[in-house]
Amino acid sequence: MAWVVLVVSGLLEAVWATALNASQGFTRLWPSVVFGVSLVLSMGGLAFALRTVALGTGYAxxxxxxxxxxxxxxxxLFGEGFSAAKAACLALIVAGVVGLKLLH
Structure with a gap:
């Protein structure tokens, strides 16, 4: 159960980061609300998961x-561009985390 909560919390991290960008410095109400709610849920889920998942692995x-x-x-969604180099870098991040999980 902790791993499911951890994955959902990680997805919520992407939600709050995106909402933070969309809030334009907290000048737009609904993106700011989405930011706050998703941040609290993401951190709460991380805290829950870390009760049973090792800190280094869970946080990574x-x-x-x-x-x-x-x-x-x-x-x-925001047209920041995507290249083979970016894909490779993201794959390296995923590979590193998979390695940590396997060594857990």
Whole structure:
């Protein structure tokens, strides 16, 4: 159960990072609300998961899901561009986290 919560929390990290960008410095109400709610849920889920998942592995998984998710949202929804080099870098992040999980 902790791993499911951790993955959902990582996805919520991508949500709050995207909402933070969309809030334009907290000048837009609904993106700011989405930011706050998703941030609290993401951190709460991380805290729950870390009760049973090792800190280093759990935090790395949470951050990696957020990083990869946010990078993909930026590339495909906000036109930040996507290249083979970016894909390779994101794959390296995923590979590193998979390695940590396997060694856990």
């Amino acid at each position: 998984v949470w951050v990696a899901i957020g990083v990869v998710g946010t990078a993909l949202v930026g590339a495909f």
